[in-house]
Amino acid sequence: MTSKLAETAKRLTSDSTPASAISMPRLDQCALLLDIDGTLLDFAPTPREVWVPPELEHTLRQLHDRTSGALALVSGRSINDIDLIFAPMKLPAVGGHGAEMRLLSSGEAVATHAPPLDPELKSRLAAIARISPGILLEDKGYSLALHYRLAPHTEKAIYESVAAIRAENPHAPLEVLPGKSVCEIKHSGFTKATGVIELMKHHPFTGRRPVFIGDDVTDETVFAIMPELQGLAFSVGRHSDVVDGHFEEPRDVREWLVGLLDQPVT
Known part of the structure; x- marks a missing residue:
């Protein structure tokens, strides 16, 4: 664990700010980066049993359009697995904890030179x-x-x-x-954070302010880099003073995303 990540983990607390109290950048200026399990979707007994509510698919499609494609799923799951869960919808994604990436919903997944396990x-x-x-x-x-x-x-x-x-x-x-x-x-050598850093170098993400939402220990690497990217970080379920705000559960995240669509179209 890097010193930065160790510091992030050490500073967990119980009094972070509700996400609803944080001012969001305009959708045409931000990049939405969303973890899946425990963030967008409720946990299930097994990974294959997770369920994507139809209204969430509708919301993600609209946000993808409103951000000009700068919406990506950031997950430990492989991109192939992500596509199966959200089928027939495909979105930009960082998969395998940063091992692979897809920049455009119409593009192909590519490896990020992350070495496989022996x-x-x-x-x-x-x-x-x-x-x-x-x-x-x-x-x-x-x-x-x-x-x-x-x-x-x-x-x-x-x-x-x-x-x-x-x-x-x-x-x-x-x-x-x-x-x-x-x-x-x-x-070792790649994380969700390395994947996000690479993602933000490319169109349509580059030049935008990242907004990341995650719930687990593996998301702390991304929480830690949001300040240097001038981004916003939100945790789900666990409160932390290294994020800008928090959600109590995935249902709250889904409702908040719907609320983003109320922003006026410029």
């Missing part, structure tokens, strides 16, 4: 799922996720097993991402 290590990490039939293994290509929402009692055993494999391979560039009922392992 196949042998990946196999050993995947075997951890045998601890319990309630552990769901998800291969995201550039990372491996062990979901234990259906087997919460296995959390300690999962992290201990991952730690043991890392101890046996001290020089392997692995990064462990603890999440909400999930332990994810990826190659």
